[in-house]
Amino acid sequence: MPATKPLIELRELSCGYGDRVVLQDVNLQVRRGEVLAIMGTSGGGKTTVLRVIGRQILPQRGQALFDGQDLSTLDRDGLYAVRRRMGVLFQFGALFTDLSVFENVAFPLREHTDLPESMIRDLVLMKLNAVGLRGARDLMPSEISGGMARRVALARAIALDPDVVLYDEPFAGLDPISLGVAARLIRELNDALGLTSIIVSHDLHETFAIADRVAFVANGRVVAQGTPQELMASEDPLVHQFVHAQADGPVRFHQPALPVAQDFGVGAF
Numbered sequence: 001m002p003a004t005k006p007l008i009e010l011r012e013l014s015c016g017y018g019d020r021v022v023l024q025d026v027n028l029q030v031r032r033g034e035v036l037a038i039m040g041t042s043g044g045g046k047t048t049v050l051r052v053i054g055r056q057i058l059p060q061r062g063q064a065l066f067d068g069q070d071l072s073t074l075d076r077d078g079l080y081a082v083r084r085r086m087g088v089l090f091q092f093g094a095l096f097t098d099l100s101v102f103e104n105v106a107f108p109l110r111e112h113t114d115l116p117e118s119m120i121r122d123l124v125l126m127k128l129n130a131v132g133l134r135g136a137r138d139l140m141p142s143e144i145s146g147g148m149a150r151r152v153a154l155a156r157a158i159a160l161d162p163d164v165v166l167y168d169e170p171f172a173g174l175d176p177i178s179l180g181v182a183a184r185l186i187r188e189l190n191d192a193l194g195l196t197s198i199i200v201s202h203d204l205h206e207t208f209a210i211a212d213r214v215a216f217v218a219n220g221r222v223v224a225q226g227t228p229q230e231l232m233a234s235e236d237p238l239v240h241q242f243v244h245a246q247a248d249g250p251v252r253f254h255q256p257a258l259p260v261a262q263d264f265g266v267g268a269f
């Protein structure tokens with residue numbers, strides 16, 4: 001049987017901001033149904049990968065394909081159709097503070113469909129039920145905890161039944177219990193709803209626990225990819241430093257600086 005084609009593919013892709021090149025010659029495939037984590041050093045280009053996939057930025061070279069379509073060549077309608085198939089959970093959830101939990105989840109349905117109110121109600125309650133918050137529908141974002149807010153944002157991200165959900169730091173700022181709940185939920189929803197999930201995250205333990213594969217991005221390149229087990233065993237010095245949380249390695253603890261003796265006076269120590 002032929003292998004199914006990846007849902008998302010970056011081919012020899014370089015991109016950046018203005019003249020600045022941030023990603024260089026990136027090759028990455030996102031398989032249908034998987035949870036792919038994008039991890040790596042700070043400023044390495046992880047969020048930029050999500051921006052390319054969402055076509056917030058265009059490649060300078062190479063291609064970004066979604067379900068076989070080159071994102072660069074889409075017209076307005078084509079882009080709209082593709083974006084409807086992508087759910088996004090922004091850093092910290094980013095709920096609308098002046099809308100109730102219910103209205104936050106209803107928002108994409110109201111924006112992108114002409115469904116009757118009774119159907120919107122059912123869909124919103126189904127999504128809220130999936131994240132365990134059907135009972136919180138009438139609360140305002142200021143009345144719920146950070147962990148609950150993240151789950152509401154997740155319900156909103158899947159409101160339109162997307163094919164893929166892009167998560168940018170979904171665990172940032174959560175306590176360890178809420179973090180564990182959010183991580184399990186991402187995995188469970190991925191499998192139960194037949195989604196594909198891409199997670200940019202720094203939380204090694206939780207992310208490795210739920211990811212099928214991990215792409216390690218550093219200095220604008222995918223320097224390693226594989227299962228969490230494979231990355232744990234990686235001998236790449238950068239990956240090794242990251243997964244074993246070592247303070248020093250290819251990523252230096254000290255910023256480049258003048259010699260200590262010169263800054264503090266010779267013989268000070």
Ligand SMILES: Nc1ncnc2c1ncn2[C@@H]1O[C@H](COP(=O)(O)OP(=O)(O)OP(=O)(O)O)[C@@H](O)[C@H]1O
Nearest residue numbers: 017020022040041042043044045046047048049200
């Ligand atoms: N809008 C922008 N304009 C110019 N440069 C940018 C912009 N966004 C990001 N950059 C730069 O691109 C590089 C990669 O940024 P990106 O946010 O993709 O990294 P990251 O791996 O997600 O980092 P972090 O883990 O710190 O969030 C960084 O050097 C950053 O300063």
